[in-house]
Amino acid sequence: MAFNVKALPKKNYIMPGNAACPGCPENIGLKFVSMALGEKATLVVPAGCTSVIQGLWPRQGTSMPVLNIVFAAAASAASGLSRALRIRGKDDIVVVWAGDGGTADIGLQALSGAAERGEDFIYICVDNEAYMNTGIQRSSLTPHGAWTTTTHRGNPGRKKPLPQIVAAHRVPYVATASIGYPWDFISKLKKAASIKGFKYIHLHAPCPVGWRFDPGLTVKIAQLAVETGAWILYEYENGKLRLNPPSNKLVDPSKRKPLEEYIKLQGRFRHLTDKDLEELKKEIEENWREITAILRAQGDL
Amino acid sequence: MRRLGSRKQRKSRLRGEMVLAGSSPSRKDVLVVEPGDHFYPLSVAAPGSMGRTGSWRTQRPVVNAEKCIGCYMCWLYCPDNTIIMREKAGPRGQDVASIDYEYCKGCGICANVCPVNAIEMVDESKFISQS
Structure with missing residues (x-):
């Protein structure tokens, strides 16, 4: 899809000098939401960094x-x-902007209920992989081995496959996105806004404070997560799965960048032993195996 | 209490719009609530909801207008919308990025996403002696 950055709206919806930390991915994500939906968006924000x-x-x-x-x-x-x-006859778009804790842990039953009833709004889960606002506690979307203030020796569990859980509700649109790929995220938001029914977008957002990396690398780490295959960009449209670029070229593991490039930049993975790294690679490989199995069953691969 | 702002500003506040008295973002100018001026505490989108966040900065991004190709990448990714693109202001007639140092938090995303390395992060201490 052609993407012209100069054609994006120039109006500021995110005000300079707000309370976000330097290099905040949520600010970048909110900026793309406002670029895609503009005046039409009404945000619903549960407790999280965005409340601040x-x-x-x-x-x-x-x-x-x-x-x-x-x-x-x-x-x-x-x-x-x-x-x-x-x-009242208004076509405003209601957008839920919730963190990963507010989606995968505490807000999951309300999310599941709304998906089952087929309510007409966009639910965006901003996944920074822990409760960052309250001080980096583990959530059920924290990946295996990651340090948080409640898992000092690394998270023993593994990341909950939330996009698949929502897709299993047979909702019209489920997608994953990353703040490193605004063209992908903005086109997905525009597509979601044009569909009636429950829409879910899972946005990967690397947090410099909680993941322990230099704030200037936020975008680079988000892109590396996709390029190494740790985060997969795909969309379910009416139950049909499709991989989006650049993930569609990464089905073959040899095309992916080594996972170490992504891991080594983050302080939260500093303690990882080779065994933990193998475990993490196995988890990523399993995710890819699931995706490719669905694609094969559809006859797309 | 002190009456705040001009007659026009007070009237617009009655309509629920908030006009900040003067351009100074100091808190005491805007926190004065007068009976009849505010019926309810209404927040208005304005720059600097957390003050002059430029003071958080430890490194300052400096744009080299010679190198800048006007690709808008820094403008696209800047988390705080502090990149202002000046149209056709470059030495070759290209659009050039400039930075609002009053609110720039100095995260360095712009310097990292720049495809031609036209933005350099310079230690803020270098600028202290000049001012």
């Missing part, structure tokens, strides 16, 4: 309307908001 980024009265850090809501109720609040807007 909005800033304190009398100034607001983002110029999109925001409904702040408790962790467990993001999807249910968005359901009500979206229904009320439709009854």
Whole structure:
């Protein structure tokens, strides 16, 4: 898909001088949401870093309307908001902007309920792989072996396959995206906005504070995660799976960059032994095997 | 309490718009609440909700206008929207990136995504003696 960066809207929806840390991926992601949806977006934000980024009265850090809501109720609040807007004849797009803890742990039942009812809104899970706002505690989306303040010797569990869990609800649109690939994310948001029903986008967002890397490398690490195959860009449209570039060229493991390039830049993986690294590689290989199995069953590979 | 702002500004505040008195973002100018001026505490999108975040910076991005090709990559990725593209302002007539140092937090993403290395991160201490 052709992507013209100069044709993107020039209006600022994310205000300079907000409360985000330097190099914050959530700010970058919110910026792309505003570029894709503009005036039409209404944010529903459960507790998380974005509640802080909005800033304190009398100034607001983002110029999109925001409904702040408790962790467990993001999807249910968005359901009500979206229904009320439709009854009033408005076509505004309700966007839930939730962190990985607010989606995979605390907000999962509301998310599942809204998906099952087929509510009309976009749910974006900003996956920075731990509870960053409260001080880097492990969440169920933390990858294997990663250091957090509650897993000093590395996370013993493994990452919950959340996009597949939502896709199993048979919703019209499920996609994964990365802040390193704005053209992919923006086109997915525009596609999601044009579909009626429950849409889910899982956004990979490397956090410099929690992952222990230099804030200037946020975008580079997000791109490396995709190039090494640790994060896969794909979309389920009406149940049909499709890999998106650049992940569609990485089905063959020899085309991927070595995983070490991605791991070595992050302080949270500093303690990893060779055995842990093998475990992590095995997990990534399993993810790819699942994806390719579905593609083969569809006859696309 | 002190009446705040001009008559026009007070009227626009009655309509629910907030006009910051003067251009100074100091808190005391905007936190004064007068009866009749604010009916409810309404936040308005404005730069500097966390103050002048440029003071967080330890390294300053410096754009080399000679090298800049106007590709907009830094503008696209800047988390704080502090890159301002000046159209056709470069020495070769190209668009050139410039940086709002009042709010730039100095994360260095712009320097890392620049395809021609036109942005250099310079230690903030180099600028102290000049000012």
